[in-house]
Amino acid sequence: MTSANLLVRKLEAFQTLSQDDKRLIEAHTSRTRVVEAKQDIISEGDAPDNVHLILSGFACRYKIVESGTRQIVAYLVPGDFCDLHVFILKAMDHSIGTLSRCRVVDIPRQAILDMTDRPLLGRALWWATLVDEAVLREWIVNMGARPAEERVAHLLCELLLRLDIVGLVQGGSYELPITQSDLADTMGLSVVHVNRMLQNLREQGLITLKSKTLVVKDAGRLMQISGFDPNYLHLGGGRPDDQPKRAFS
Amino acid sequence: MTSANLLVRKLEAFQTLSQDDKRLIEAHTSRTRVVEAKQDIISEGDAPDNVHLILSGFACRYKIVESGTRQIVAYLVPGDFCDLHVFILKAMDHSIGTLSRCRVVDIPRQAILDMTDRPLLGRALWWATLVDEAVLREWIVNMGARPAEERVAHLLCELLLRLDIVGLVQGGSYELPITQSDLADTMGLSVVHVNRMLQNLREQGLITLKSKTLVVKDAGRLMQISGFDPNYLHLGGGRPDDQPKRAFS
DNA sequence: CGTTGGTTTGATTAATGTCAACGCACGTGG
């Protein structure tokens, strides 16, 4: 599997693309570079130039607040665009940084324009940004309405599905190359509390998390206790109710 | 001022539109209807048909979580679209309901397509959705990284600016036709606590809030204590650093 | 006037944060 297939695979969770579409994507996703962990890909205030695509590793959108706290507002996993909106806004209102070592592609904006010009591909890219938005909403729900344990569980469920559509889940298990401190900054909890919630989930036999590998031992129950409803990810052509919920491999 | 001007005015906070653009908007924003408070405009799971635009009153996006809690994930104020994304996704992943009595327009999707076809107007609409997304991110920051009092203050600042660009702020004061319980569901706090935080802000001489009218008595300090940075609203052509921050009337 | 929805208050409890220390694993340099 080439790296390009990763984006293709994700977009095809929405709808299948033409051969030309795929070729166009692959043509622009070959020149990759590696970014070490804890580096900014773009910083708040920057005027963005190229569009960045994550091909491996975890990155995040984040802001540093007056008090010095870092709040992570989105995870960027393989197949995710960092800044598809580059064409309209003149300055980044947040930073994008790596959580682990990442492989990244820089795509010139003209290439993106070429892609959005194609009917199928254009719709698929639009779909991707709408899903990003839906994820933001769900995170607000998560932080505002769910207690710590469910909050952690919900996030793990989301990653399970998001990583699954790009083929990064095997046997209910995936690489989670981030620290508990990252998780804490994601969910507005302290590291200590995150640690304890993870232990709770382990004790309940729901997950295993050791050396950056997460094993979801009981996905059904994990989703159930966290009130996870996959609809907001709009997989399967955006008609989540017409077809069986996607199972992961 | 006609109601149409409200959307025009908002979009022109990004860039000025042509006369034709404005006429096109006005042609489609005349047939308004009134929705009483606490009514759904669209419900989660619905397949959306028309695009809805709020012309007066407050509405919100929300989800009801397993436990029965309502989490509000966005405010829709005059000039805001409810569902510009209608064309791609097949089912709503959240509901939209009124918080106060609202005047609403239903715009057929073809009209939206006509608008997005025009270069300037299309970009302006895209800008509007990007700002919505930026607001979602800022809300996550707010909930995850700020204590209750700052959280409330930050929201009031955001509304001050958002309402100002559509001309609904006079003398630092605006109508806030929602309950403290709505605020609580917005910020993941209890009603009681919201009440106390509002009292704090009042005691500090920062605001006044009586019979649904909010007076911001010291905007500078309100922004300062809440760490409010207007950049994320991308007013002024998305070049917030090149020009003076917008003052409100 | 009497209801009703919304706001306010006080007392108490529960959830989560903070602080501090320790342990463990990994990598590096001696």
Added chain:
DNA sequence: CCACGTGCGTTGACATTAATCAAACCAACG
């Protein structure tokens, strides 16, 4: 090959924030 440093995970004791419960109050409205 071992000693040490460093980052991350874990633990316990304690502090603080915010939730909950219950009641009173207030104002708009029929």
